[in-house]
Amino acid sequence: MLSTPERNQEPTWLVIIRLLRWHKPEGRLILMIPALWAVFLAADGKPPLPLVGVIILGTLATSAAGCVVNDLWDRDIDPEVERTRDRPLASRALSVKVGIAIAIVAFFCAAVLAFYLNPISFWLSVAAVPVILLYPAAKRVFPVPQLVLSIAWGFAVLISWSAVTQNLSQPTWLLWGATVLWTLGFDTVYAMSDRSDDKRIGVNSSALFFGDYAAIAVGIFFAGTILCLAWLGIVIQLHLVFWLSLVVATAGWVWQSVRLNQQDLPNSAYGEMFRQNVWIGFILLAGMIFGCLYQ
Numbered sequence: 001m002l003s004t005p006e007r008n009q010e011p012t013w014l015v016i017i018r019l020l021r022w023h024k025p026e027g028r029l030i031l032m033i034p035a036l037w038a039v040f041l042a043a044d045g046k047p048p049l050p051l052v053g054v055i056i057l058g059t060l061a062t063s064a065a066g067c068v069v070n071d072l073w074d075r076d077i078d079p080e081v082e083r084t085r086d087r088p089l090a091s092r093a094l095s096v097k098v099g100i101a102i103a104i105v106a107f108f109c110a111a112v113l114a115f116y117l118n119p120i121s122f123w124l125s126v127a128a129v130p131v132i133l134l135y136p137a138a139k140r141v142f143p144v145p146q147l148v149l150s151i152a153w154g155f156a157v158l159i160s161w162s163a164v165t166q167n168l169s170q171p172t173w174l175l176w177g178a179t180v181l182w183t184l185g186f187d188t189v190y191a192m193s194d195r196s197d198d199k200r201i202g203v204n205s206s207a208l209f210f211g212d213y214a215a216i217a218v219g220i221f222f223a224g225t226i227l228c229l230a231w232l233g234i235v236i237q238l239h240l241v242f243w244l245s246l247v248v249a250t251a252g253w254v255w256q257s258v259r260l261n262q263q264d265l266p267n268s269a270y271g272e273m274f275r276q277n278v279w280i281g282f283i284l285l286a287g288m289i290f291g292c293l294y295q
Contacts, residue, residue, distance in 0.1 A: 010093070015094055018087070019067070019071065019099065020102070020106070022064070026274070026278045028063050029278050030274075030278050031059050031063045031153060032059040032060070032063075032156075033284075034154075034156045034175070034179040034281075035058075035156040035157070035160040036160070036285055037157065037160075037281075037284065038157040038158075039051060039161070039163065039164060041171065041232075041236065041288055042161045042164035042172075044293075045288075045290070045291075045292030045293040046292075047164060050116075051163060054113050054116045055160050055163070058114065058125075059156060061110040062128075062132070064106040065107045065110060066132045066135070066152070069132060071087055071089045071090070072096065073136030074090070074136060074139075075089040075099075077201055078090030080197065081194055082197060083193065107129070110125070114126075117159070118163060121160075121166075124158050124162060125155075125159055128152060128155035131155065132152055134148070135149050139203045139204050141204075143204050144204070144206045144209050145205060145206070146187045146188055146205065147206070150184045151180065153179055154176045154179050154180045156179070157176045157179050161175070170235060171232055171236050174228050174229075174235065175228070177228040178232065181221045181222070181224040182221070182222070182277075182281075184206065185225065186273075186274055186277040187206070188205075188207055188210070188217060188218050189218055189270050189273050190271070190274045191205040192260075192270045194207070195208055215257065218256070218260055219257035219260075222256070226246065226253070229246055229284070230246065238291035238292065239290065239292075239294035241290040241291045242287040242288055242291025244287060245287020245291075246284065248283050249284050252277075252279075256273050
């Protein structure tokens with residue numbers, strides 16, 4: 001954490017980087033991964049490179065906008081949470097007006113990229129915006145706000161898949177289900193580090209909702225992810241390479257589920273497991289790409 005003098009000396013461009021969370025790439029990558037899963041699977045492992053570029057840039061712009069919106073909603077709550085009190089809007093390193101302006105620019109960039117897509121994908125992109133805007137509010141009124149975030153993550157699959165095929169089929173929804181369950185799993189893990197602060201402040205999280213059964217819930221979410229991905233692999237007849245990647249992912253999720261049941265787990269372990277899911281996602285992406293190419 002930066003001390004007050006260090007924060008005052010920080011250049012504005014670096015403060016904006018922190019607002020967009022670009023100094024923490026794992027959070028940006030973990031949204032990009034399901035979008036890449038979808039675009040490669042829908043295109044049988046060989047999507048047009050310009051489309052891949054649009055998907056990558058679109059997820060970066062969207063996640064940036066989502067981070068700023070979240071921080072605008074939580075600017076008076078974040079100072080009460082150890083993990084978030086140094087965020088630019090919480091620490092008043094940036095004003096609300098600047099935050100709103102940056103969010104508008106990020107959404108504008110995402111919109112420009114969305115115009116590259118076909119009408120179905122474009123309107124799915126539009127439909128995702130209210131979910132992104134309202135997710136922070138869900139923490140105040142909905143007992144499992146991570147479900148709202150998971151639905152927002154699911155739009156990455158629907159938008160990217162339809163950008164290739166111009167339709168949504170059974171495999172699309174299987175991948176959507178896997179993404180929603182995976183997101184529920186890793187974001188519940190992430191929320192477990194904030195349980196004491198969230199309970200004191202009075203905001204909701206899946207970690208608080210499931211309480212002593214949070215680790216079991218995470219295991220169930222990961223198991224559901226595995227089942228959806230396995231079903232998807234069968235439906236579209238992916239090569240053995242995909243199944244090997246799924247075995248590696250399953251081993252990673254089982255290990256995390258077992259570790260979550262340990263007593264006195266340090267808070268740093270939850271962030272570590274969150275970052276491990278980025279690697280698991282990329283392993284699965286490699287398996288999907290080669291699983292398509294070697295069909």
